[in-house]
Amino acid sequence: MNETYRVELAGDDAVVVRIARQEVPWFVDEAYLMTEARAVGVPTAEVLGLEHLDHDGRLLSFSVQQFLPGRSLGELVGELSAAELERLVLDAGEILARVHSVGLEDRGVRHVLRLPEEHEITRVAGIVREAFGSAEAAVVERGAEFLRRQVTTRAAPPVSLVHGDFCPKNLLIHDGAVVGIIDWEFAGRTAPAYDFAQWEVDAGEVLQDRLDLVRRGYARIADPESAEAGWTPPFAIDWALEKLGWKNPASPAQARRCLDVIARYTTPWTQGG
Structure with a gap:
């Protein structure tokens, strides 16, 4: 349903980048619900950023998340x-x-x-x-x-x-x-x-x-x-x-x-x- 990438950063850090192509902004509810779950002790990745961009007339939604090992x-x-x-x-x-x-x-x-x-x-x-x-x-x-x-x-x-x-x-x-x-x-x-x-x-x-x-x-x-x-x-x-x-x-x-x-x-x- 989405593209998912592990992105290596300087200093041996990494993040997960997910890209969705939907007609409406995506990942917004997902980020909110993950935050609510993490507040009660559920181990989830932290959502570091959301972005919604028009690319050649098509909406792209990006979710940048903490990389979890395992x-x-x-x-x-x-x-x-x-x-x-x-x-x-x-x-x-x-x-x-x-x-x-x-x-x-x-x-x-x-x-x-x-x-x-x-x-x-x-x-x-x-x-x-x-x-x-x-x-x-x-x-x-x-x-x-x-x-x-x-x-x-x-x-x-x-x-x-x-x-x-x-x-x-x-x-x-x-x-x-x-x-x-x-x-x-x-x-x-x-x-x-x-x-x-x-x-x-x-x-x-x-x-x-x-x-x-x-x-x-x-x-x-x-x-x-x-x-x-x-x-x-x-x-x-x-x-x-x-x-x-x-x-x-x-x-x-x-x-x-x-x-x-x-x-x-x-x-x-x-x-x-």
């Missing part, structure tokens, strides 16, 4: 021991609770559960049928019906600041500690369950079924069940359906994960009527 947890998964990995995910869960503790005005991206549209579900089911077969296409339709019932019969979920892309690739690890959460472009004020759902769908093969560790770390600061309020399954299914319908297709492994998440949450529901 590698993403997603890259390190295969190199860490089980104990190290567990400790880092627990710490990430605690950081997530701090993110959700921020009270603020409604800024940033709003992740709203949508009523599945019939024509879109038909399209997604067709994609899945071609790639995986009729049984998996039925999973898509079951997920859509589950989502419809959740959206139309339940009161709206609680809201807070969410990171918007909470998964291992956006957790920076340095000297055995979580030193930063990066990529706040999708942050905003919405249901905390959205972040839990993102982890479950996108955390990758080793960690995608370890949401229990995130919840345990979260419990150091706040009650994860109260934060989720039972809304993680609908948000996970909503995100899985969206990924399955991407015009630039998700990888087979990602698609398979999306189907597995939908099946897990909807099978007990259909068996129970």
